[in-house]
Amino acid sequence: MQRVAEGIGKGVLRGAEEVGFAGALFLEAVLWAVLGPTRRQPVRLAAVVAQMMQIGVEALPIASVLAATIGMMLAIQSLYSLGLFGAESFATVGIALSVVREFAPLIVGILVAGRSGSALAARFSTMMINQEVDALRVIGISPVRFLIAPALFAMMIMVPCLTMWANIVALSAAGLFVTAQLDISLAAYFADVVAALSVNDLAHGLGKSVLFAALVALVSAVNGALADGGAEGVGRRTTRAVVQSIAAIIMVDMIFAFVVTAG
Amino acid sequence: MAAVAQETPTQTRTDDAVVRIQGLQAHYGARQVLHDIELTVAPGEIMVIMGGSGSGKSTLLRHLVGLMRPTAGSVELLGVDITRAPALEMQRLRRRIGVAFQGGALFSSMNVLDNIMLPLREHTQLDRQTMEIMARLKLEVVNLAGAEDLMPAELSGGMVKRAAVARAIVMDPALLFFDEPSAGLDPAVSSALDDLILKLREAMNMSIVVVTHELESAFKIADRITVLDQGRILTVDDVAGIRRSDNARIQNLLNRRAENAEVDAETYLRRLTGEAAPAGDPQAAGTKQDAGAV
Numbered sequence: 348m349q350r351v352a353e354g355i356g357k358g359v360l361r362g363a364e365e366v367g368f369a370g371a372l373f374l375e376a377v378l379w380a381v382l383g384p385t386r387r388q389p390v391r392l393a394a395v396v397a398q399m400m401q402i403g404v405e406a407l408p409i410a411s412v413l414a415a416t417i418g419m420m421l422a423i424q425s426l427y428s429l430g431l432f433g434a435e436s437f438a439t440v441g442i443a444l445s446v447v448r449e450f451a452p453l454i455v456g457i458l459v460a461g462r463s464g465s466a467l468a469a470r471f472s473t474m475m476i477n478q479e480v481d482a483l484r485v486i487g488i489s490p491v492r493f494l495i496a497p498a499l500f501a502m503m504i505m506v507p508c509l510t511m512w513a514n515i516v517a518l519s520a521a522g523l524f525v526t527a528q529l530d531i532s533l534a535a536y537f538a539d540v541v542a543a544l545s546v547n548d549l550a551h552g553l554g555k556s557v558l559f560a561a562l563v564a565l566v567s568a569v570n571g572a573l574a575d576g577g578a579e580g581v582g583r584r585t586t587r588a589v590v591q592s593i594a595a596i597i598m599v600d601m602i603f604a605f606v607v608t609a610g
Numbered sequence: 611m612a613a614v615a616q617e618t619p620t621q622t623r624t625d626d627a628v629v630r631i632q633g634l635q636a637h638y639g640a641r642q643v644l645h646d647i648e649l650t651v652a653p654g655e656i657m658v659i660m661g662g663s664g665s666g667k668s669t670l671l672r673h674l675v676g677l678m679r680p681t682a683g684s685v686e687l688l689g690v691d692i693t694r695a696p697a698l699e700m701q702r703l704r705r706r707i708g709v710a711f712q713g714g715a716l717f718s719s720m721n722v723l724d725n726i727m728l729p730l731r732e733h734t735q736l737d738r739q740t741m742e743i744m745a746r747l748k749l750e751v752v753n754l755a756g757a758e759d760l761m762p763a764e765l766s767g768g769m770v771k772r773a774a775v776a777r778a779i780v781m782d783p784a785l786l787f788f789d790e791p792s793a794g795l796d797p798a799v800s801s802a803l804d805d806l807i808l809k810l811r812e813a814m815n816m817s818i819v820v821v822t823h824e825l826e827s828a829f830k831i832a833d834r835i836t837v838l839d840q841g842r843i844l845t846v847d848d849v850a851g852i853r854r855s856d857n858a859r860i861q862n863l864l865n866r867r868a869e870n871a872e873v874d875a876e877t878y879l880r881r882l883t884g885e886a887a888p889a890g891d892p893q894a895a896g897t898k899q900d901a902g903a904v
Binding site: 386387388474478479481485486487488 | 711729
């Protein structure tokens with residue numbers, strides 16, 4: 348019993364330590380972005396753009412497929428469930444709010460965690476184990492400025508962009524199904540969508556996506572920085588980063604929705 | 611070399627030392643891994659730090675290059691106490707030291723040329739063409755001309771080490787550190803790397819600290835050798851002095867004998883429990899003699 352309690356206690360302490368480490372990394376990355384140029388050590392724009400290509404542009408095909416599937420699935424479920432009460436005409440409102448406030452940021456967050464978060468964690472872990480991070484330090488280059496800041500900022504720019512794209516694709520795919528089922532025009536469907544949505548709804552979804560982006564980047568960076576044990580360690584840290592990122596996204600999603608809608 | 615030749619083998623002038631370690635202690639958790647290390651390296655000297663596995667030589671190197679902070683003591687490089695120096699001063703110092711890591715630590719996402727240019731790109735305002743010329747010159751020095759466009763994964767073990775040396779010297783540092791330069795290399799390549807280290811000292815007048823467990827390599831390149839054992843300095847001497855040392859542990863190291871190879875179970879248990887050895891026990895006597903020599 349004592350051992351179980353000790354194990355839980357150690358786990359909680361380790362978790363708190365990692366959260367603190369993530370916070371410190373975030374602050375340091377922001378400081379480098381602001382103060383780096385004055386010390387002739389800027390966060391390189393080229394590195395940020397390269398990361399943006401990998402995280403955002405290269406993810407467009409799979410993000411489109413997933414968004415279209417989610418949009419279509421929501422349309423099918425909405426029409427079925429509302430049809431039970433003869434309220435199919437309200438399906439558009441439900442679909443629009445669900446996609447923009449919830450499903451697009453969530454699916455993009457999970458996609459980026461699995462695709463780019465794992466890649467970042469594997470890259471950082473490998474660099475730690477191969478002493479590349481040590482090499483950066485002895486050359487006099489901050490690993491946070493050189494490695495973490497570009498990935499963090501690229502993610503915080505590209506995840507909202509991907510979310511916006513996912514909004515458009517998911518709503519369009521849903522529209523194809525809804526218009527066919529309800530025998531209305533696509534223009535009428537989009538008019539209903541625009542009427543149902545407010546700027547606040549859009550900001551809710553995009554705001555969450557920025558938070559998810561920071562979470563994925565920081566969880567990956569922390570796991571990479573704590574890597575040890577060779578190839579096995581890289582695998583372990585990569586898996587851990589993806590699992591923690593997805594868990595964090597879902598929990599933060601719930602907390603964010605509760606806090607924002609409570610007011 | 612000239613700076614060292616005028617002095618006794620075990621001592622060096624300390625007023626102009628490029629490396630000065632005083633009272634260095636280090637811990638991993640509660641376990642102390644370095645005990646009161648005192649060491650100086652003179653300008654232009656090649657100091658080899660030797661020891662068996664677990665002797666603390668890699669930990670000492672990590673403290674020397676500022677990757678770890680000691681629990682006590684100080685480490686001065688080129689007159690800067692790196693245990694207390696502010697970030698900006700450390701940043702300036704970093705431009706004057708180079709480190710070649712055991713596995714090379716080349717950045718796998720960059721080709722050889724970009725790897726070597728990285729310190730120039732980050733620390734200077736030179737245009738790309740000038741940086742390329744400087745990087746190519748260093749590649750010539752390490753006999754790696756023509757490998758500019760290769761990725762690290764396409765290089766052999768010896769080429770990786772030489773590329774790492776080129777990156778370490780691209781800023782023309784005054785002080786160069788090598789971590790196990792011969793590890794994992796065949797004798798011919800290892801010998802070529804030793805020659806390169808000697809060439810660097812002659813051509814660029816660098817002070818060089820080499821951590822290794824390779825005896826042949828150490829004897830070939832060293833002006834002085836520091837022998838570490840269980841986190842303590844056993845001795846600091848020139849090659850001849852190390853060869854004729856009567857310290858049993860140093861002789862074990864020279865003859866490549868495992869420290870505990872001849873310890874029987876009973877002796878091992880006595881060591882664990884701290885029980886006194888019976889009179890006339892040769893192994894216990896050997897241990898006392900070693901301790902006395904230390």
